[in-house]
Amino acid sequence: MAGVTSDRCPGVLRPHQAADGAMVRIRVPGGRTTGTALAALGEVAARHGSGLLQLTSRASLQVRGLPGVPPTDFEDAVAAAGFLPSVEHERVRNVVCSPLTGLDGGLADLRPLVGALDRAVIADPALAGLSGRFLFGLDDGRGDVCGLQPDLTYLATTKEHGLLLVGGQHAAPVSLSGAVAALTGYARSFAAAAAASGAWRVRDLPGWVAALPGLRPVHPPEPTPLPLGRVGRHASVAVPLGLLTPDQVRVVAEVGGDEAVVLTPWRGLVVAGAAEQLALLLSAGLVADPSSAWATVSGCVGAPWCASGRVDTQALIRSVAGLHTDWPRTHVSGCERRCGAPTGDHLDLVAPSRTTLLAVARPELVAHG
Numbered sequence: 001m002a003g004v005t006s007d008r009c010p011g012v013l014r015p016h017q018a019a020d021g022a023m024v025r026i027r028v029p030g031g032r033t034t035g036t037a038l039a040a041l042g043e044v045a046a047r048h049g050s051g052l053l054q055l056t057s058r059a060s061l062q063v064r065g066l067p068g069v070p071p072t073d074f075e076d077a078v079a080a081a082g083f084l085p086s087v088e089h090e091r092v093r094n095v096v097c098s099p100l101t102g103l104d105g106g107l108a109d110l111r112p113l114v115g116a117l118d119r120a121v122i123a124d125p126a127l128a129g130l131s132g133r134f135l136f137g138l139d140d141g142r143g144d145v146c147g148l149q150p151d152l153t154y155l156a157t158t159k160e161h162g163l164l165l166v167g168g169q170h171a172a173p174v175s176l177s178g179a180v181a182a183l184t185g186y187a188r189s190f191a192a193a194a195a196a197s198g199a200w201r202v203r204d205l206p207g208w209v210a211a212l213p214g215l216r217p218v219h220p221p222e223p224t225p226l227p228l229g230r231v232g233r234h235a236s237v238a239v240p241l242g243l244l245t246p247d248q249v250r251v252v253a254e255v256g257g258d259e260a261v262v263l264t265p266w267r268g269l270v271v272a273g274a275a276e277q278l279a280l281l282l283s284a285g286l287v288a289d290p291s292s293a294w295a296t297v298s299g300c301v302g303a304p305w306c307a308s309g310r311v312d313t314q315a316l317i318r319s320v321a322g323l324h325t326d327w328p329r330t331h332v333s334g335c336e337r338r339c340g341a342p343t344g345d346h347l348d349l350v351a352p353s354r355t356t357l358l359a360v361a362r363p364e365l366v367a368h369g
């Protein structure tokens, strides 16, 4: 069982010690924030750490390069920016939501559900015992979040009704208005069942799923990929290597202001109402071309940031990204842990030599020596 060792998932109050200093993970339920809040967090990252904001595959943010024991000033500043509403629940506020819900497409507007679910999780002492890896999903019917295989998912099937998926393969019907109570109810039941075994994820406890009444097998919809570029009135961009630089944060804040900026689980941003300012976002190095390697190739942080890294994955990707377009979905890892690898089908390159990446980017160069 994967989740029987101690849960060392990092949080703001539980930094992970990396080769480049302490790293903290900041939960952003539904990836939903604003340009103004992102700018405030960027200032905190620059004052105390490397200044980069790193996007994760769960639409969280990471700040790196902090002192080994981050000062309380840092924690206070994260809280003041609105990213630490609960000390007890900070690592369990793991909610992914369809990034374009309520903005473009989808069967239902799930934006209100993000805040309602987050408040319900924070209000429930029993849920503080969930693992930091336990994931809630809110899918507005396009299948994008189901593809991330959350532990519990509300999947809209109409504007007012949907299914509650437990572990992705079994579901019960539930109304939109009853979704938060159903999600937290199942989560409470899982937390109680998991307490004895130390399990982290629903997939670790198939017996618990099998014993739940009223579930039937389901096949979630095929995921619809998130479009890049202009999406209606909105702008959708990829963030190269998932690393937002201080200059990029400044531009996103300028463009987004107090409007919604949605972090996506595919290391991108949706900036609400910003279609007309897409060029400004692109001038900062953000990407709207889906055939660009920056939109399809991701990597773990690798060496020298991570002591386990056998290669500098970021430098490796930078060195070959310009050689080729139309990369398959690819993830490059510095060791077998494959941190940040996407859930769906992808080319999985572990601790590659430069030749391995070149074999993908320019096979003719490798074939002819």
Ligand code: SF4
Pocket: 300, 301, 302, 303, 306, 307, 308, 309, 310, 333, 334, 335, 336, 337, 338, 339
């Ligand atoms: S995959 Fe390995 S090298 Fe990369 S960040 Fe994770 S532990 Fe470090």
